[in-house]
Amino acid sequence: MAQTVGRRDVLKGAAVTAAGAAAFPAPAIAEGRMKWRLVTCWPKNFPGLGVGAQRIADRITTMSDGKLEVKLYAAGELVPAFEVFDAVREGTAEMGHDSPYYWSSKNKSIPFFASVPGGLTAQEQIAWIMHGGGQELWDELYGEFGLKAFPAGNAGQQFFGWYRDEIKSLQDLQGLKIRMAGLQAEVLNRLGATTVNLPGGEVMAALQSGVIDAAEWGGSWMDLAFGFYKVAKFCYGPNIHEPGTANSLVVNKAAYDALPASLQMIIQEAAVAEMTNMLSEFVVMNGRSLKSLVEDHGVTIGRLPDDIQKKWFTVSEEVVAETAAEGDINRRIYESWKSFRQQARALAPLSELGFMEGRRG
């Protein structure tokens, strides 16, 4: 569900201007109690993502015993979805909940902190961030924007896309107009398709009217809700385009640095705990929704043909490697990530990959 800034809002109902921002007062500090604003890229109570962001707000408030009261603003309530990054930079809000790859126009390497095509599973992704050198590079990169980010969620499984016609080989992708965005879109373009970047709320209508031939958005849970199965009968996996799409809690660095150690740690732990909490909810709900798609709605989920998969991984390597040429920090992010991925690939047959192959029988 990658999306880049500069387009209209990512999700239906999020297209509201930032006009409300000016009316909002500076952080209120009374009797040692602070009020912080958490702006998000998600509509109010949006399953998984919005609910998870709300948990972060509530739990920071609870853990701090009300000393740091966090109020959540859905996309458009204070600023539009795609102004979250800038709103936190500028202090319009102290915190934001997003997926980092929305900000790739700010720096081409930001998607490494979300998910890049052919990259890392959700578990590998967070491992690289927390213990593989990723967080340090992220701090350096975001420091230039006056921001500090923490891992704070992951959507898990994603569909490669919903197609009106069956895809039997690479040939069938040629010339198709497909909704996809970010580095993934660039890979798909090089495979012969023509990608279109549409906000989530417009995808269904575009698919229905034939403006696009196929669409990529989220996984079983979100795509069932959007109802893509009603107009596109052929759905494909696995998620070679977004193997583990991470979310983050982005904080205004000056505001964060001014907090006492206790509140800094509360924010960090609330974010990291939500990383697990949100991914867990997606794993459960994606599994439940997949069952519903197949059993209640008669959807056939296909496996992407081998020639597409093979080509996808080859081209992904090129597209991802090109980010390294952007500058020194970009090169170091790419090299750290690449070295970790090599290690993760070697471990996989002895752990998750090997185990799941055996369990499948």
Added chain:
Amino acid sequence: MAQTVGRRDVLKGAAVTAAGAAAFPAPAIAEGRMKWRLVTCWPKNFPGLGVGAQRIADRITTMSDGKLEVKLYAAGELVPAFEVFDAVREGTAEMGHDSPYYWSSKNKSIPFFASVPGGLTAQEQIAWIMHGGGQELWDELYGEFGLKAFPAGNAGQQFFGWYRDEIKSLQDLQGLKIRMAGLQAEVLNRLGATTVNLPGGEVMAALQSGVIDAAEWGGSWMDLAFGFYKVAKFCYGPNIHEPGTANSLVVNKAAYDALPASLQMIIQEAAVAEMTNMLSEFVVMNGRSLKSLVEDHGVTIGRLPDDIQKKWFTVSEEVVAETAAEGDINRRIYESWKSFRQQARALAPLSELGFMEGRRG
């Protein structure tokens, strides 16, 4: 590295009596500040597990701004490793850090909250606990012991074992004496081996002297440290016996219930954040240690022969299903887990399994 209670301590250096306990005062409450004790199954600063438990203690202290000061006791400092469960029940300590399957003698279904043979990956395991009904069943089961538990770590990849002689088929397992414990050991026995349950600190010596022919303990990181490669040249994976070995923070329920909501939430979030933190460290360090085992120590890591894997999954189903006959709660735990696993298996080819197969090329 499953182990059941009633044996000597799980890890070297942990074999100290509980004599120190009596000398320890009741929780000190001065000026609204509490001191809690966290006992663990791990030696002081033990990589991954011990360091992670220390992080939980430190972060609760920091987040609560010292209102709840948690002091960690390594195995043997206050109580021996295998008395952690009872020490927390009885209030000798308020909290413990363990792997739940150490307590399978208390109830045969407790291993479902750690890892069972042929079961769930680390990511699936935590998903079942947090959003698939697992936590509610765990609360009910542990409630009978006056305990409340939170997920609080996972060791990730585990080796199936280190063998003195090459294993080419199921035939080669017949009559071998192998260190393995828990439900896994029962599966291995039914495959024709004779399992021996030895604490971690005794495994290396037993392997060296020929008391055992093969040994299972942990994954790349821990097993490299133990030096098993020095005496057993054949190492096998994947981890079909323990696909995702979880740790938990177990808390005396009466003590927990008496806390204000802010401190309850701080404990919960510290545990869940450590779930991700510890697993991430294991993913990184297991990968790094695997490279060292292969490149620096010339270890050949083999893939378990197909006939062993096939038989393993079949027999695991039987052994795991037998726990359901123990009682009503056991049946409900088994059925909830089984239903979730079916859903997770269906999702795998569209997510981690499918992606990693494609990435392997």
